[in-house]
Amino acid sequence: MTVEGRKLDQIARAAWLSFVAGLTQDEIAAQMGVSRQTAQRMVAQAQAMGLVKVRIDHPFADCLDLAARLRRHVGLTWCEVVPSDARGAGMANALADSIESWLRRDGPLIAAFGTGRTLRAGVEQMSRLDCDQHRIVSLTGNIATDGSTAFYNVLFSLSERVTARSYPLLMPVVASSVEERQALAAQPGIARVIEMTQQAAVAFVGIGPVGDDAPLVLDGFVTEDEIRTLRQAGAVGEITGWAFDADGRLLRNQLTDRVASAPIPSRESTLVIAAARGEAKHQAIRAALKGGLLNGLITDTETAEFLLK
Amino acid sequence: MTVEGRKLDQIARAAWLSFVAGLTQDEIAAQMGVSRQTAQRMVAQAQAMGLVKVRIDHPFADCLDLAARLRRHVGLTWCEVVPSDARGAGMANALADSIESWLRRDGPLIAAFGTGRTLRAGVEQMSRLDCDQHRIVSLTGNIATDGSTAFYNVLFSLSERVTARSYPLLMPVVASSVEERQALAAQPGIARVIEMTQQAAVAFVGIGPVGDDAPLVLDGFVTEDEIRTLRQAGAVGEITGWAFDADGRLLRNQLTDRVASAPIPSRESTLVIAAARGEAKHQAIRAALKGGLLNGLITDTETAEFLLK
């Protein structure tokens, strides 16, 4: 076994002794022959690495109720509501569960993934999984402005945990010009991946607000000026880079024509699940639902209550 | 919703905020509008009620290795080894997982259950489950000497968690005489249940030692004198009341002829899984394996190492 493997095993064992066997860190330290601090560190690492899975085996009445009302109210095919918490830990868990349950299915299927912090947090909560029968495909470009792989693209995090063929979109997130975007999309390799996204059985996406602190700006994909222009054109949010207005109508202008994402797959054939919560995204989520850009949603009670108002 | 339901919901929510959202008890207390101590109590209750499920998402190399060696060495069909811990929390978890995975299967099947503390601890770790397609049947009598239902019979605990038709064996654990035992077993209702046990797809049993502190004695089903007589006849352990010697051969004498349990189902057609660990049971487990009384085993590393010696 490799050195890293041993270390991982130790970490997992410490976590096991702590959480499953219920030992104190002193006891763990004694049993494993390390100091109390080291035992503490190992347990903390196991948690940070997502080795420790906790679930509360109880359906929350209010969450189920909100989810049911959302499904009826906005015509969602699938909806899940988790208790609100500032850190969004619940969202990440629910998202991880949902992705896992799709990838555990037998039949070969295509799962498409957008980008963003919410999605990434979800993927980080996932278990390791073998599913060579499936294909995983990216909905957004995977190259940052500086040529590196875009940090918040989830495809690479996902590949670390899941053994499936994965197909990144080897393009910048936003092309530098409309012409470049068209040239890139015309490349056979890229065209094939984009076509694949349209056959996805399920697509997981985030919803971005278009305020001055929009993720697109923070990550340097678009400038503050550009986002301001978008807002003036009525944009309230974006999904995989595609901006939409308060009625959920996709916008087209010079910026959006440079977005190098695949189109959002058809809601007829694909379950498009958005994971989004929080005050800043309220308007964007509502608009996306209004425009029928989604047919699946993972959110929290606080946001669900807003959406039902 | 009922008052108990509300309280349960609160308890689950507190546990959720603690374990999933990672809040401190002070934060939970503030959010739920209760005192810090109350929050602590709710979290503790949730754990005690088994609402909180923790699993470490990492295969332990040594456990997998020991399990594989046990399978090969003693010809087990199925074997699982968990890390040793004094409280047996690992055993309970593994047992719960195993029972759940059987009950989650589609096809209708019969699952048979023995009795004992180990089994009970496992059942207490199980999630709630709907499986009306299955039948659950008891391998041992369910009536204690005083006429009450035997505490450690797992069937009733199981019914609280699982919606399946369940068939207790409405007999004393040990009949007062050989004649009574025969008379009871001849009753149509009881005979039907016993026949059902023989058609079980899977049977979960514990293994009892026959020392002076044997569960059978502690629970008052047999006297110390009787157990001593059994030991003198060569008994080293018992499964659902059926005592066996060091070679795993079932013993017959005046006591065993009064045991009102169903026969251990055939290992040809049924997966008979024993869950047992600990110094006191070492000899009994080894004997049961030697005599081929089992074809499945859940144990811990310490016991597995003993069995492989």
Next chain:
DNA sequence: CATCTCCATGGGCAAATGCTCATACATGGC
């Protein structure tokens, strides 16, 4: 109506935990 019993509540304290910091140790570059 008085009293008793049970149980939930919060105070207080000891144990357990999480975290920071200074130090030791290893690893690799020059």
Next chain:
DNA sequence: GCCATGTATGAGCATTTGCCCATGGAGATG
């Protein structure tokens, strides 16, 4: 060979947690 850089370790301390116990209120009982 020497130094720089990064990483692991244990001491110390503040925070968090678990638990015992005294208190008080609700409902039962006479």
